[in-house]
Amino acid sequence: MPFKISKPMRFGDCDLTGIAYHPAYLSMLVDVNEAMFASFGVTWKELMYDRKLGLPSLKMNILFKKPAVYGDTLDFNVHVRRIGKSSLDLYTVVEVDGEVIWTIEQLIVMTSTVDHKSHPWPEDCRLGLTTYLHPELLTDEA
Numbered sequence: 272m273p274f275k276i277s278k279p280m281r282f283g284d285c286d287l288t289g290i291a292y293h294p295a296y297l298s299m300l301v302d303v304n305e306a307m308f309a310s311f312g313v314t315w316k317e318l319m320y321d322r323k324l325g326l327p328s329l330k331m332n333i334l335f336k337k338p339a340v341y342g343d344t345l346d347f348n349v350h351v352r353r354i355g356k357s358s359l360d361l362y363t364v365v366e367v368d369g370e371v372i373w374t375i376e377q378l379i380v381m382t383s384t385v386d387h388k389s390h391p392w393p394e395d396c397r398l399g400l401t402t403y404l405h406p407e408l409l410t411d412e413a
């Protein structure tokens with residue numbers, strides 16, 4: 272089962288032609304990633320402030336298939352494809368009324384915010400992420 276959450280397309284998320292502006296999508300994606308961690312009890316605030324850990328993206332591969340417009344509801348489906356020692360391979364499918372609007376392959380690496388080097392996943396994160404694990408969605412290009 273992927274992690275699922277919905278987000279409204281607001282007026283400020285759109286360009287002058289009325290379709291989604293892609294930086295707004297990426298900003299929503301960060302909120303979605305944060306909500307996924309919160310769903311298994313790990314808050315980013317605690318990770319960053321107390322444990323001094325960060326979650327920068329190393330790689331993104333985005334496909335915009337159809338435009339979304341003001342008033343649409345974006346349904347995010349986040350699949351965990353692989354949990355490495357410090358890396359995390361996510362595949363997110365975003366739909367409006369069951370139609371795929373955009374997809375993103377995202378490689379995140381857990382890092383120390385002290386030296387900005389990679390850091391192994393803490394056990395609670397690894398366990399929580401396993402909830403959404405779909406290794407069958409891994410592709411050779413990932």
Ligand SMILES: CC(C)(COP(=O)(O)OP(=O)(O)OC[C@H]1O[C@@H](n2cnc3c(N)ncnc32)[C@H](O)[C@@H]1OP(=O)(O)O)[C@@H](O)C(=O)NCCC(=O)NCCSC(=O)c1cc(O)c2ccccc2c1O
Pocket residue numbers: 301315319324325326327328329330354355356357358359378380382387388389
């Ligand atoms: C992220 C890096 C520190 C990694 O450096 P490096 O590659 O030297 O580290 P390792 O050799 O230890 O590898 C770690 C891990 O990554 C895998 N890997 C490395 N390169 C690749 C690759 N090209 N393709 C696939 N996989 C790769 C490697 O196999 C290891 O996997 P394991 O699972 O085996 O451990 C360094 O690259 C770096 O600093 N990059 C810059 C990151 C950046 O600036 N991103 C821009 C956006 S930042 C951002 O979005 C963001 C930052 C935050 O601090 C946040 C904090 C909290 C929440 C959100 C944040 C956020 O969104």
